Amino acid sequence: MTRTLFAGGLVFDGTGAEPSSADVLVEDGVIIEVGSGLDADDVVDCSGTTVLPGLIDSHVHVLFSGVNVLRMMQTPFSYPFYEALHNLQTTLDTGITNVRDASGADLGVAQALRDGLIAGPRLQISISMISQTGGHGDGWQPCGAVMPLLSTHPGRPSTIVDSVDEMRRVVRELIRAGADVIKVATSGGVLSPRDDPRHGHFRDAEIAVLVEEATAAGVFVMAHAQATDGIKVAIRNGIRSIEHGIYLDDEAIEMMLEAGTWLVPTLSAPRAVLIMADSGVPMPAAVISKARMVLESHDDSVRRAIEAGVKIAMGTDSGVGPHGNNLVELGLMAGLG
Incomplete structure (x- = not known):
């Protein structure tokens, strides 16, 4: 010893x-x-x-190394798995010893960590984010091509769903594939090409069956939820954490307090998009516009949630921005209270 x-x-x-x-x-x-x-x-x-103890980052993407879509299109399918080795080590060297991967990493990455084949923090995986057609996880482009940020493979099923029955099946597929947590997009987002972060996605019946299936398997659910309506549908149906929470109103904050729902702000995420755009990374004008649009509302929502006593967990969305900059998020959070 x-x-x-x-x-x-x-x-x-x-x-x-x-x-x-x-x-x-x-x-x-x-x-x-x-x-x-x-x-x-x-x-x-x-x-x-x-x-100090090792820190927890509740929202990362270890298979992402920025969101340069043109670069991603020219990257061999297996290359992001090797990038993940570097990203995991970089995260660990930052002092992060536990992470929750918010889509991307699959059971192979998790098992390689558990078996000691690669170094990195402890890892929870969600595998792939559930989205409606035209939602945050739909990579359809106006030219007709589909360019998802992550390709499907035998361990990462397609997660575009549009009904209660499809939702039930996909949750079961993700659990079969080894998901420790289920992630669903209940609103549009900044990076997705054909939606709006102010619009809620999915209906109560769809989210209710998602939570029912996840709960039956002993798995929690996290929601990419930026729109007010998307936040509320998640809380109302028992989702454990709200990721981003950009458009929180007073009612949503009260609902979070009553339900004990966590907020993972990811204040770094829209800022990372704007930093990349300013550095010359090719990015659709709509994405840049949305990133600028949400900044003030995002900070205001998180500030009011903190003041009200909502439970907060640190999450960075690293992978959108660089891995290794995780602790910048703590400074942003502290600046809001």
């Missing part, structure tokens, strides 16, 4: 206690004691630094 002592650092333990000077003893990769006067085979001097 290898024992390593991280000595003399200012320890922030995440419990709400004030940070204090202490030693952290690790044995075979597991923290076994925090205190003073501890002993170990190897000692790392942490004087002048802050020692």
